[in-house]
Amino acid sequence: MDRPIDPAPPPSPSPANGRAAVQGVKQSPDAEEFGFPAPLWRAIAARRPPLPRWRSPLRGPWLTSVLGLALLAGLPIVIVTGLLSYMAYGPQLGGSIPGDVGWLRLPPFEWPTRPSWLFRLNQGLHVGLGLVLIPLVLAKLWSVIPQLFAWPPVRSISHALERVTLLLLVGSILFEIVTGVLNIQYDYAFGFSFYAAHYVGAWVFIGAFIAHVVVMLPRALRGARSRSLRAELRTPLAQTEPEEDDGSGLVAQDPAPPTMTRRGALAVVGGGMVLVGGLTLGQTLGDGVRGTAFLLPRGRTTAEADGGPNDFPVNKTFAASRIAPADVGESWRLELVGDGSQTLDLAALAALGQHTARLPLACVEGWSTVQDWTGVPLRELAALAGVPSRRRRWCARWKKGRRPRSTPGRSSTRTRCWPCR
Amino acid sequence: MRILHRFYGAGAGHLLGIVVCLVLAVGAVAIVVDDPAWPRMLVWFLAAVALHDFVLFPLYAAGDRLLTGRKTRTTAAARRRPRVPVVNHVRLPLLGAGLTFLLFLPGILGRNEPTLRSLSGLDPGPVAGRWLLLVATMVAVSALVYLVRVLRARSVSTPAGDGG
Numbered sequence: 368m369d370r371p372i373d374p375a376p377p378p379s380p381s382p383a384n385g386r387a388a389v390q391g392v393k394q395s396p397d398a399e400e401f402g403f404p405a406p407l408w409r410a411i412a413a414r415r416p417p418l419p420r421w422r423s424p425l426r427g428p429w430l431t432s433v434l435g436l437a438l439l440a441g442l443p444i445v446i447v448t449g450l451l452s453y454m455a456y457g458p459q460l461g462g463s464i465p466g467d468v469g470w471l472r473l474p475p476f477e478w479p480t481r482p483s484w485l486f487r488l489n490q491g492l493h494v495g496l497g498l499v500l501i502p503l504v505l506a507k508l509w510s511v512i513p514q515l516f517a518w519p520p521v522r523s524i525s526h527a528l529e530r531v532t533l534l535l536l537v538g539s540i541l542f543e544i545v546t547g548v549l550n551i552q553y554d555y556a557f558g559f560s561f562y563a564a565h566y567v568g569a570w571v572f573i574g575a576f577i578a579h580v581v582v583m584l585p586r587a588l589r590g591a592r593s594r595s596l597r598a599e600l601r602t603p604l605a606q607t608e609p610e611e612d613d614g615s616g617l618v619a620q621d622p623a624p625p626t627m628t629r630r631g632a633l634a635v636v637g638g639g640m641v642l643v644g645g646l647t648l649g650q651t652l653g654d655g656v657r658g659t660a661f662l663l664p665r666g667r668t669t670a671e672a673d674g675g676p677n678d679f680p681v682n683k684t685f686a687a688s689r690i691a692p693a694d695v696g697e698s699w700r701l702e703l704v705g706d707g708s709q710t711l712d713l714a715a716l717a718a719l720g721q722h723t724a725r726l727p728l729a730c731v732e733g734w735s736t737v738q739d740w741t742g743v744p745l746r747e748l749a750a751l752a753g754v755p756s757r758r759r760r761w762c763a764r765w766k767k768g769r770r771p772r773s774t775p776g777r778s779s780t781r782t783r784c785w786p787c788r
Numbered sequence: 789m790r791i792l793h794r795f796y797g798a799g800a801g802h803l804l805g806i807v808v809c810l811v812l813a814v815g816a817v818a819i820v821v822d823d824p825a826w827p828r829m830l831v832w833f834l835a836a837v838a839l840h841d842f843v844l845f846p847l848y849a850a851g852d853r854l855l856t857g858r859k860t861r862t863t864a865a866a867r868r869r870p871r872v873p874v875v876n877h878v879r880l881p882l883l884g885a886g887l888t889f890l891l892f893l894p895g896i897l898g899r900n901e902p903t904l905r906s907l908s909g910l911d912p913g914p915v916a917g918r919w920l921l922l923v924a925t926m927v928a929v930s931a932l933v934y935l936v937r938v939l940r941a942r943s944v945s946t947p948a949g950d951g952g
Contacts, residue, residue: 402797422853468819471812502887512845523797525806532809534837541836553903554894557832559825567816567829574812581805626856626875635880639887646888661918662892664904680908687906 402523412519421513424622427610432590434507441500448493464562487729491651494733498647502639517616532578539572551732599629650734665734679736706753719743872941877934881926
């Protein structure tokens with residue numbers, strides 16, 4: 368299918384027209400191209416320094432739009448799983464870092480214990496997809512970099528503010544990538560709390576991302592429609608030509624001959640994403656493919672074959688826990704506090720009913736392993752200590768909080784207790 | 789509305805988007821305002837942009853220009869050869885090597901050694917060697933594909949092309 372001859376450039380007095388004029392498409396820029404205060408912007412525009420000349424014949428609104436829309440599909444998943452991860456640590460119980468985030472968090476909820484793979488999936492998606500999107504982010508930044516050096520740098524108050532949000536957008540996504548990539552590899556070069564910084568950076572990014580989508584989505588949809596993806600995927604190098612100049616400053620004025628098709632460029636980006644995925648997802652998909660993440664610290668599993676002490680990865684060695692061996696010797700006691708407080712020694716604990724479950728150990732760093740865990744369930748220890756079961760506890764809170772005192776002790780079904788959570 | 793356009797330079801939707809962004813940014817910064825490490829966070833934030841825009845991008849763009857600049861000769865000798873451009877067969881392994889180096893830098897340079905050992909009991913040693921092997925593999929595969937393409941192009945063009 369041939370693309371339309373006229374890709375319908377925006378007819379409104381959009382900022383894009385102003386930039387095209389300065390670049391020489393129109394010779395005499397008129398007053399309407401600058402917003403208030405126009406003399407200021409015009410004075411800045413007149414002081415044009417030497418700026419880089421862009422040569423790539425592939426840059427243009429279509430390519431940028433396709434890359435942008437792909438990010439629009441992927442990034443919300445990284446954002447939501449990141450915010451969910453914060454909630455999984457139980458901020459209402461003081462378990463999340465940073466502790467006090469005001470209203471900048473999801474509504475409080477108790478992380479469900481079932482399905483047990485929920486956090487594994489959440490973290491695998493957050494870290495895995497976050498890593499996979501890095502080549503796409505870099506490609507998107509490459510595709511729009513001429514606009515960083517566009518002249519005049521500012522044409523109106525709205526444009527100035529938009530550029531501030533772009534600094535926040537690019538800064539925060541790079542900040543999130545850098546801190547995240549370093550953190551999952553135990554490189555703490557940044558010297559600040561990863562959790563606090565990554566969470567704060569995330570909210571800066573969320574705001575800038577919303578603003579960017581609000582401002583750019585119409586242009587992105589228009590750009591994506593300006594050429595047919597199917598046609599681009601069939602265009603060989605000999606027929607690869609620059610896009611029509613829409614005045615956005617993305618299309619090179621004096622392009623070099625193409626060395627790659629648009630199909631090729633998309634394949635390079637996609638290939639980069641597949642490469643990153645192939646080198647990282649093994650750390651969470653399962654022990655069978657863990658070795659594919661051979662450049663990541665958690666791409667190694669087993670004991671001696673791989674230089675480690677265990678048959679599966681752990682998130683802290685005994686040495687790192689700083690527990691003195693004497694503290695877990697004969698004198699070790701487990702103290703249960705509740706209505707019927709008691710103290711157990713190791714033998715008493717081992718004599719209790721042991722329960723084995725196959726559960727994932729899923730780390731916030733995005734790696735996980737599914738293993739058999741044996742021990743005494745917490746609910747049995749709670750019962751020993753006289754702590755009411757979970758169902759009764761909910762009801763107790765419900766009674767205390769919202770229910771009239773006239774019906775004390777009434778046994779409630781689990782469903783009826785939900786409102787008190 | 790017209791006044792907004794005249795002084796602000798865009799519509800209400802634009803303004804709303806910007807306000808949401810700035811409000812969230814201020815709210816986010818308020819979380820760490822009492823953290824003594826906030827100046828470091830700010831430095832890393834700005835350095836991330838500066839290093840990407842003014843170091844990483846110029847470096848790879850200059851490298852690419854070197855690569856593509858060499859290839860544009862159209863001498864008779866160049867034209868006689870089968871037309872399989874080598875540029876992408878150099879570009880792709882380089883891109884792959886650069887991307888994986890940046891992404892797995894802590895392991896490759898062994899920067900995570902003490903922490904990794906105490907947390908996981910693992911010796912981070914072999915990552916650099918593995919990365920070099922990966923790069924060598926990417927180079928070899930790219931070269932092999934180039935060779936196959938050249939041979940195929942030659943076998944197609946031999947009957948007519950040898951005489952020139």
